[in-house]
Amino acid sequence: MQSSWTLNWILQGTPEARATQQFPAELLAGPPPAGQWFAEVCNKTQVLCTTAVSRTDSGCWLTPPLVLEEPAELLITFLLQSLRAALLQVSAGRMLLLTKAEDIDQRLRRCLTFAGLQQLATIAQFQLTLEAERGQIRHACVTADVDVFQLQAEAPVIPQNRLMALESLIAAAAAASTDLTRLPPPVFRQQWQDWQQASATVLAATAPDGQYAGLCVLAGDTAAQITADNACQQLLWLAVRPEFRRMGMGARLIREAGKFAAILTPHGRPVRLTVEVDLANAPALRLYSRCGFRRGDRTLELWGE
Numbered sequence: 001m002q003s004s005w006t007l008n009w010i011l012q013g014t015p016e017a018r019a020t021q022q023f024p025a026e027l028l029a030g031p032p033p034a035g036q037w038f039a040e041v042c043n044k045t046q047v048l049c050t051t052a053v054s055r056t057d058s059g060c061w062l063t064p065p066l067v068l069e070e071p072a073e074l075l076i077t078f079l080l081q082s083l084r085a086a087l088l089q090v091s092a093g094r095m096l097l098l099t100k101a102e103d104i105d106q107r108l109r110r111c112l113t114f115a116g117l118q119q120l121a122t123i124a125q126f127q128l129t130l131e132a133e134r135g136q137i138r139h140a141c142v143t144a145d146v147d148v149f150q151l152q153a154e155a156p157v158i159p160q161n162r163l164m165a166l167e168s169l170i171a172a173a174a175a176a177s178t179d180l181t182r183l184p185p186p187v188f189r190q191q192w193q194d195w196q197q198a199s200a201t202v203l204a205a206t207a208p209d210g211q212y213a214g215l216c217v218l219a220g221d222t223a224a225q226i227t228a229d230n231a232c233q234q235l236l237w238l239a240v241r242p243e244f245r246r247m248g249m250g251a252r253l254i255r256e257a258g259k260f261a262a263i264l265t266p267h268g269r270p271v272r273l274t275v276e277v278d279l280a281n282a283p284a285l286r287l288y289s290r291c292g293f294r295r296g297d298r299t300l301e302l303w304g305e
Contacts, residue, residue, distance in 0.1 A: 059094030
């Protein structure tokens with residue numbers, strides 16, 4: 001490797017902000033705080049290779065590295081190895097590359113392997129077509145022991161004890177999740193804010209003892225986005241507490257989500273219900289197959305440790 005190369009972190013934002021917040025990696029105790037950054041490989045005069053980085057406490061998401069100068073493979077490998085080393089300093093060693101499968105060429109595969117990021121997960125989209133029902137949202141379609149939270153961008157009025165119960169459910173489900181061995185573990189407050197921004201509907205199934213046993217999060221097209229022959233709702237999240245798995249809880253939540261997806265779609269139009277699944281997650285694939293989902297046409301590949 002060229003010893004004259006350095007890794008710079010640059011905060012995304014206005015050019016003025018970026019110009020004043022450039023930090024050579026060797027001067028940092030670790031990578032910069034969580035947020036949106038550029039990571040750039042530089043020599044003394046110019047930027048040679050760059051990637052956009054979404055930093056969280058658990059790791060980071062990368063866009064495919066853009067090489068501005070040769071030698072390409074050495075620069076990409078240096079970038080990936082430097083990022084990996086920086087993340088390990090703060091015990092956040094997971095790095096994921098978000099891209100389409102067809103965009104990963106042999107050069108990039110070699111660089112990822114040399115940088116120690118050879119584990120591959122393929123995330124595929126599955127979909128189910130539903131016949132939409134006419135009428136307004138009717139909570140009666142959901143059984144009595146499923147709570148419904150319809151979120152908006154502003155803070156919803158939800159009792160604190162309910163929020164704490166949902167947070168406990170997500171933490172327990174994520175700890176035993178096949179998908180999340182490859183993906184960053186969720187931070188509940190951030191998840192909740194994201195669902196608010198998506199105006200999501202949260203369906204939470206209640207166990208006999210009153211705790212939440214599972215939940216399903218549904219979001220999709222607004223009325224303005226729906227075309228004459230196409231409407232889409234997506235399952236953003238499906239989680240079941242470990243002790244309630246293999247009891248039909250996941251399938252039941254999917255059925256209830258399907259009812260809401262149809263009712264949330266105006267004018268009685270058909271609606272596609274989609275979900276993204278890690279192809280290594282065999283239990284999830286079996287569940288969605290039993291519920292009528294079929295493989296769609298969207299695939300993402302994720303590389304990480």
